Amino acid sequence: MFDFRFYEIWREPEYIDRLLHGCLVSIELSTAGGILGMILGLVLVSAQGKSSPKLLSGFAQGYIETVRNTPFIVQLFFVAFGLPQLLHYRWSFEASALLAMTLNFSAYFAEVVRAGISSIPTGQIEAAGSLCLTKRQIFLDIVLPQALCNVYPSLTSQFVFLFLTTGLISEIGVEDLTWAGRFVADRNFRDFEVFIVLTVLYVAIVFGYKAIFNALNRYAFPWRSIR
Amino acid sequence: MFWFCRTAVKGPYRVQKGNDMSETVAAGPAVSIRSMSKWYGDFQVLKNINLTVKFGERVVICGPSGSGKSTLIRCLNRLEVHQDGDIVVNGVELTMDMKKVEAVRREVGMVFQSFNLFPHLTVLQNCVLAQRRALKRSKQEATEVAMRFLTQVRIPEQRDKFPGQLSGGQQQRVAIARALCLEPKIMLFDEPTSALDPEMVNEVLDTMVGMAKTGMTMLCVTHEMGFARQVADRVIFMDAGQIVEQNDPESFFTNPQHERTKAFLGQIL
């Protein structure tokens, strides 16, 4: 009954090439999306600061809620098919994927970090104020590092969650890991084996990410282990 | 309850007014508060406070919980905003103007009950940060100054540890060194020893006594009466948002004038 034929995947060097290349594309795009999303996320966080104009902070809030309460696939299709038509400007599928991932992650990032910021005790801000630091310095030197440290675990799991949905970018023609898998499955008709292999690859990449996040954690937040 | 507190302190302390600013800074009082009041919503925490502190003077503030001691001292570097009257610190009047607030904060150090060290910075970085940001000192100079004050509070060897690795007493001494690093003219203490285990209280008080000997202007909220006797020039008793009584420590402790003061001293001594 169980007639596994994984060799149907390794047999063709082209299949292996495609899968490896797909891995690379997936990793590259989600890493880039993660980093850009972080930057945009920080912008969103500061736009929600107490001293920023109501309109701006309202806009940031609305943006975050919109992204968090709609599926990634809809955002992706809008960015890939809607926006170019609207702006009369075409760009590559990879660019669309990257943009969608950036926009998506930035909202989750901003939400998590904002929660982290509001959990910083007021004593920290008062102490910094009494030392004559300006509002901006207090935010950048005191509040943000501590907030990032506190929410780091949720940030990384949020990123992993995003990574696990990136397979959807194959739907707009980006040749990522999922795309490579479907390419192979369409040719050797071993869908089950192919998707098992794909799953293993995704899980392996997640492990890689987690190892990197752990190392980064120790490097970036050396004070954490002590408390 | 409030009726006998009406006797607002008149005392000999008058705000000196000079037309020449620079002279006022040099010769004027460190702190002068005139008919200052503060409300939290409808609740009046501070009622018509008048207080003048000269440079070099050491003032201990005591009083029952909720009497507004913390609020008063936090008004002096504008961690709290007063609504009525005026506060002049080191010749600068505290207003909405952030420039003035910063000018005051540069000259006023503060030590908190709960230390409020920055947990993500080492002891040394805690001391260096504000020097670099507020005084724009070079890293080397800031480090030198920091080490000088860490030595003064007797924990230079802990410089590379994080606050989480230190005992409460050590943390509070770092907090004192951190405040001193900006070389303030005035130091504010808000119950600096009440979050400490009894065996650590003395190491912090010793540091403060040492600071008093250097001639620092100090305003200290504390219930450590031994410390008050030893270093204070004046003890102020607050109740229900008012300064009820003030006197030199000897007279204050041996011959309190008001019923509330007597009751309070009876409780804590």
Place this chain on the structure above:
Amino acid sequence: MSALLEPVFGPFYSNVIGTLVNATQWTIYLSLTAFIGGGLIGLLFTILKISPIGWLRKVATGYIWLFQAIPLLMLLFLIGLGIPSFFHISVAPWVAASVSLTLFTSAYMSEVWRGALESVAKGQWEGGRALGLTFGEILWFIVSPQALRIATPPTVGFMVQVIKGTSMAYIIDYNDLMRWGKKIANSQLDGAEPYIIYPMVALIYFCLCFPLSKWSKSLEKKMATRSR
């Protein structure tokens, strides 16, 4: 329904809106199936995970780990495309979608609930045992009521994840809101451009998810103030 919308949106758009809203029911059904099915299975594995029997705990740990690790998209592919081709059987899209989302939901739910149960202080278990209560009795009468309070906000919050997750089911031809949105957006009709249709689809998803998000947040806030 289209008839009602016509005076406001015109014949074309009332037709589009009608179609999308009609398709939304399948999104809701799938979400409910996944949530209820996933909740029940998740509950089972939560209990296994904290049971006093060692090998049952291991089974639960393995299950939770496995279905959290497998991307939902891969689950859909494996069950919707892989199994039919491997076993030469046909699996209806709605079956594949329901099973995938149920497995996905159950793993995350038991993770959340286990966390809630564990955050109830150890002393509660010990106290129960001191009273001579059995594992089941302690769980039911003492720990669960406390854990329930902690677990409710994230559970409600996860419903949002489930609803968003159902949008992936279109990939194995499940006829939900996403699939109809895509069909209309691809139709090349004037007025059905992607930049009009996808925001409409997004708006419908938003209307489903946003109230749940808000509810979850307000529950969280209520809990935070109560425990203070």
